[in-house]
Amino acid sequence: MRAALPELVRVGLPNTLVLALTSAVVGTVLGMVLAVCGLSPRRWLRWPARVFTDVFRGLPAAVTILLIGVGLSPVGLHVWGPNPYPLGILALSLIASAYIGEIFRSGIQSVDTGQLEAARALGFSRPSGMRLVVIPQGVRRVLPALVNQFIALIKESSLVYFLGLLASQRDLFRLGQDAAANTGNQSALVLAGLFYLLVTVPLTHVVNAIDRRLRDGRRDGRRDGRRADGAARPDDPDGVDLDDPVLAVSQEAR
Amino acid sequence: MTAETTADRPATGGVARGHGVAVATRDVHLAFGSNRVLRGVDLDVAAATTACVIGPSGSGKSTLLRVVNRLLEPDRGDVLLDGRSVLPDNADVLRQRVGMVFQHFNLFPHKTVRANVTLGLTKLKGLPKDEAAELALHHLDRVGLAHKADVRPSSLSGGQQQRVAIARALAMEPEVMLFDEATSALDPELVKGVLATMADLAAEGMTMLVVTHEMGFARSVAQQVLFMDHGRVVESGEPDQVFEAPGTQRLQRFLSQVL
Numbered sequence: 001m002r003a004a005l006p007e008l009v010r011v012g013l014p015n016t017l018v019l020a021l022t023s024a025v026v027g028t029v030l031g032m033v034l035a036v037c038g039l040s041p042r043r044w045l046r047w048p049a050r051v052f053t054d055v056f057r058g059l060p061a062a063v064t065i066l067l068i069g070v071g072l073s074p075v076g077l078h079v080w081g082p083n084p085y086p087l088g089i090l091a092l093s094l095i096a097s098a099y100i101g102e103i104f105r106s107g108i109q110s111v112d113t114g115q116l117e118a119a120r121a122l123g124f125s126r127p128s129g130m131r132l133v134v135i136p137q138g139v140r141r142v143l144p145a146l147v148n149q150f151i152a153l154i155k156e157s158s159l160v161y162f163l164g165l166l167a168s169q170r171d172l173f174r175l176g177q178d179a180a181a182n183t184g185n186q187s188a189l190v191l192a193g194l195f196y197l198l199v200t201v202p203l204t205h206v207v208n209a210i211d212r213r214l215r216d217g218r219r220d221g222r223r224d225g226r227r228a229d230g231a232a233r234p235d236d237p238d239g240v241d242l243d244d245p246v247l248a249v250s251q252e253a254r
Numbered sequence: 255m256t257a258e259t260t261a262d263r264p265a266t267g268g269v270a271r272g273h274g275v276a277v278a279t280r281d282v283h284l285a286f287g288s289n290r291v292l293r294g295v296d297l298d299v300a301a302a303t304t305a306c307v308i309g310p311s312g313s314g315k316s317t318l319l320r321v322v323n324r325l326l327e328p329d330r331g332d333v334l335l336d337g338r339s340v341l342p343d344n345a346d347v348l349r350q351r352v353g354m355v356f357q358h359f360n361l362f363p364h365k366t367v368r369a370n371v372t373l374g375l376t377k378l379k380g381l382p383k384d385e386a387a388e389l390a391l392h393h394l395d396r397v398g399l400a401h402k403a404d405v406r407p408s409s410l411s412g413g414q415q416q417r418v419a420i421a422r423a424l425a426m427e428p429e430v431m432l433f434d435e436a437t438s439a440l441d442p443e444l445v446k447g448v449l450a451t452m453a454d455l456a457a458e459g460m461t462m463l464v465v466t467h468e469m470g471f472a473r474s475v476a477q478q479v480l481f482m483d484h485g486r487v488v489e490s491g492e493p494d495q496v497f498e499a500p501g502t503q504r505l506q507r508f509l510s511q512v513l
Contacts, residue, residue, distance in 0.1 A: 032474040112358075112360070114358055114360040115360060117325060117360065118347075118362070119362075121352075122355075122374040122423070123347065123374060123426065124374070124377070125346050126378070
């Protein structure tokens with residue numbers, strides 16, 4: 001166990017973090033594009049977004065990573081040389097974007113239609129109203145679900161080992177597994193597992209903290225006057241109704 | 255709670271007067287699928303006057319307001335501002351000229367009260383931030399809520415939220431104001447403050463088209479009352495005439511239910 005430690009810290013942890021962080025950023029940007037396209041009144045934008053989402057949410061992560069990592073490797077070899085990371089990151093990003101797109105979409109859809117109407121009544125176009133008023137509120141509501149998705153991504157990043165990694169490219173899982181195979185002792189894998197927990201458990205608590213803050217701290221998460229009965233009474237700042245179905249999305253997707 | 259005390263009441267004066275323009279619709283039709291919501295609506299609101307639209311729910315009142323600022327496009331007919339058709343104009347630009355206040359306020363909950371007012375000023379009118387902030391304070395002061403500029407809408411009472419919504423609309427310096435059941439979602443004790451703000455605005459010379467169930471307001475503030483039913487203006491006239499001598503059975507029945 002001790003023998004594997006330096007490698008796990010020096011090589012495995014950074015590699016796992018690079019894989020997860022890069023695909024989280026790309027996946028979030030792509031996910032937002034998917035969400036906006038998926039909600040567009042234009043069918044030629046909506047339709048491709050739905051198909052994309054269905055495909056990458058429907059395929060097992062391992063299949064997607066192999067299909068892209070191996071299938072596109074001739075192209076990758078030409079552009080980046082023998083490094084499986086770019087294609088691995090691409091595959092992880094595409095998978096993440098499908099889930100994140102759905103999270104964003106449900107968040108944006110949960111914003112009261114009166115918000116866009118009010119923005120348009122001021123003189124904003126539909127796209128500007130979405131950008132300035134609706135999307136910021138929708139994203140706020142799904143932050144917990146988004147962090148859950150990042151946690152899933154950290155775990156899924158271990159699947160790039162399918163693509164064959166050089167010694168310096170090995171991530172936490174691969175290093176742990178190699179050490180376990182070499183010594184015939186699972187303890188290195190246990191250590192690798194502890195490193196995953198070291199990253200994912202604090203993130204879980206971040207989710208809970210955000211969730212709690214949205215529930216009883218600032219009341220940004222709530223919509224104004226959307227209750228049908230005498231909305232927003234002075235002494236009853238109604239509790240945040242975070243749309244729980246929204247939070248459930250990522251769990252359901254797992 | 256005594257949120258709407260007199261100190262809280264809107265302050266008047268020091269505001270430009272008589273900048274409202276005339277609004278009219280001509281034979282406006284609009285259907286959602288097979289549901290013909292508007293079936294040929296004609297209305298004329300003279301500049302700097304207030305017209306109240308009354309009628310049972312589902313009669314097309316709110317839809318009519320949304321056609322006037324083109325949140326909804328009419329299937330047929332015309333909308334005129336200051337005597338000129340607005341249908342050929344860019345709808346987004348038109349909406350800057352027409353302020354609208356909603357039943358559920360629709361303030362932006364993720365922004366402060368001040369930011370709710372400045373959003374349109376900076377992003378649509380291109381005002382510098384400090385200038386917009388100053389103007390926002392002026393308009394918030396106009397509805398008696400300048401001291402709430404830095405809080406979020408959710409910490410305000412419904413009545414205060416609605417007055418912020420009015421300030422937000424006024425900051426764009428509209429030529430017409432539309433009110434869509436602006437007091438219907440409020441607790442009874444909060445209605446007064448909002449109606450007072452609206453009455454002040456009418457007195458300052460704004461052209462106002464007000465969909466309301468507040469017959470007292472219609473009677474005391476409006477120059478004209480229109481009764482809508484089934485997508486048509488069934489009866490219209492001065493408040494006294496409409497309320498005291500309703501000419502149709504439908505209006506009589508409606509009034510007997512709400513008065």
